[in-house]
Amino acid sequence: MEYIEKPSLVLRIKNYLKESWRVLRVTKKPSMMEFKTIVKVSGLGIVVIGLIGFLISMVKQLVF
Secondary structure (H helix, E strand, C coil): CCCCCCCCCHEEEEEEEEHHHHHHHCCCCCHHHHHHHHHHEEEEEEEHHHHHHHHHHHHHHHHH
């Protein structure tokens, strides 16, 4: 079996910082319209998950 050397801790940290910097350069602040859309979709998701949980709770109470 061939031994593969892991990169040193310093090299791994450098690579992580380089990748993090690359991501930060690509990202941008969302416009107001994008932000409102994200808030609406997130809120809708929370409501749907809450309703599913409520319905499961109600069915559980009715059955047992």
